[in-house]
Amino acid sequence: MFCRNIYIENFRNIALADVDFCEGTNVLIGENAQGKTNLLEAIYMTALGKSFRQGTDKDVIRFGEEYCFIKNSYTDSIRDMEISMRVFSDRRAKRVEQNKVKVARTSEMVGCFKVVLFCPEHLSIIKDGPSMRRNFLDVAISQIRPLYMRSLQKYATILKERNALIRDAEENRASFDSTVDLYSEQLANEAALITLYRVKYIQKLKKYVSECFLEMTGDRELPEIEYISSCKLSEEDCFDIERCRSAYRELYLSHHDREIGAGSTLWGIHKDDMEISLNGNRARIFASQGQQRSLSLALKLAEGEIIKDECGGDYPVFLFDDVLSELDSGRREYLLSNLHGKQVILTCCEKNDIRADKIIGVSNGIFT
Ligand SMILES: Nc1ncnc2c1ncn2[C@@H]1O[C@H](COP(=O)(O)OP(=O)(O)O)[C@@H](O)[C@H]1O
Ligand SMILES: [Mg+2]
Numbered sequence: 609m610f611c612r613n614i615y616i617e618n619f620r621n622i623a624l625a626d627v628d629f630c631e632g633t634n635v636l637i638g639e640n641a642q643g644k645t646n647l648l649e650a651i652y653m654t655a656l657g658k659s660f661r662q663g664t665d666k667d668v669i670r671f672g673e674e675y676c677f678i679k680n681s682y683t684d685s686i687r688d689m690e691i692s693m694r695v696f697s698d699r700r701a702k703r704v705e706q707n708k709v710k711v712a713r714t715s716e717m718v719g720c721f722k723v724v725l726f727c728p729e730h731l732s733i734i735k736d737g738p739s740m741r742r743n744f745l746d747v748a749i750s751q752i753r754p755l756y757m758r759s760l761q762k763y764a765t766i767l768k769e770r771n772a773l774i775r776d777a778e779e780n781r782a783s784f785d786s787t788v789d790l791y792s793e794q795l796a797n798e799a800a801l802i803t804l805y806r807v808k809y810i811q812k813l814k815k816y817v818s819e820c821f822l823e824m825t826g827d828r829e830l831p832e833i834e835y836i837s838s839c840k841l842s843e844e845d846c847f848d849i850e851r852c853r854s855a856y857r858e859l860y861l862s863h864h865d866r867e868i869g870a871g872s873t874l875w876g877i878h879k880d881d882m883e884i885s886l887n888g889n890r891a892r893i894f895a896s897q898g899q900q901r902s903l904s905l906a907l908k909l910a911e912g913e914i915i916k917d918e919c920g921g922d923y924p925v926f927l928f929d930d931v932l933s934e935l936d937s938g939r940r941e942y943l944l945s946n947l948h949g950k951q952v953i954l955t956c957c958e959k960n961d962i963r964a965d966k967i968i969g970v971s972n973g974i975f976t
Pocket of ligand 2: 641644645646929930955
């Protein structure tokens with residue numbers, strides 16, 4: 609996958625940009641708050657349909673403007689393609705086009721142009737809370753399994769409705785009793801399906817994380833990754849979708865009072881986690897900071913390898929936001945040596961020893 613050009617209007621501090629990239633390593637250099645991350649964010653949005661930053665779609669529109677527009681001209685393993693996105697300040701929906709044809713739902717464009725984003729926050733993915741790890745899985749799987757994102761959206765809708773029912777239960781117990789099972793059933797179905805996608809993904813992830821980690825560190829310590837499901841089944845049992853579904857159904861049916869007491873749904877894929885360990889010890893607690901960083905780097909590189917496997921040998925585009933300066937020389941060397949044959953767009957604050965194929969200066973939202 610190769611991003612040839614990004615054309616932007618009114619995106620954050622970028623009024624207008626038309627930036628060509630080359631196939632190797634592209635380096636965006638500029639001082640703080642000039643628009644480096646904003647450019648990566650615009651590229652990312654044409655892959656995932658939404659930003660990696662907090663906030664709503666409309667937040668990316670340049671202050672005072674009525675819309676923003678991004679067009680990504682890229683080449684996949686077969687041909688030249690184009691994805692464009694327009695966000696309006698006064699409309700809920702964005703307008704997405706693929707090769708100039710309107711796409712009905714944003715989720716349909718996800719998986720066409722693929723990226724792996726690596727930013728400083730990812731370096732603490734091992735020790736951060738479970739939501740960071742779930743987010744890693746969700747982004748990674750969405751790009752290779754088009755239906756996964758739809759499932760996540762469906763799950764979120766049902767969960768919201770079920771939670772509302774739980775919150776109102778004390779006032780209106782009769783309505784809760786008559787409708788909750790219907791929602792529980794639907795939630796259990798979607799949860800089991802999403803769990804299956806995730807455990808299958810982790811199976812592939814394990815292999816590549818171990819390979820990268822060993823290459824990077826030369827350590828004897830062996831990484832392991834395990835899916836921790838709130839339905840209380842082991843990872844292995846989660847492969848059995850029927851079993852997982854009935855485990856959830858059972859939990860939902862038999863703990864109404866507990867959920868009403870808590871005011872929300874207590875079990876589901878929104879509570880799950882991915883436990884990473886080294887030689888059998890939880891990395892979150894026992895690994896050194898260096899090992900944790902190596903593991904997070906290995907996760908990101910593994911994410912790229914899996915996309916390549918799933919997409920006929922075609923690597924995604926790698927977006928690295930300020931991570932090189934955060935890594936020590938050993939890990940940096942490893943990362944840079946690993947990027948051979950991939951398109952990389954990375955940001956940094958100052959000139960450095962990175963072998964760049966193209967250098968782009970960034971100043972006040974202007975790219976030169
Ligand atoms: N919607 C917006 N409209 C205009 N400017 C914005 C908007 N959102 C963020 N900015 C500006 O973008 C700048 C940050 O750009 P960023 O790409 O994160 O910088 P960096 O080059 O350090 O990565 C800040 O000055 C911020 O005020
Ligand atoms: Mg930045």
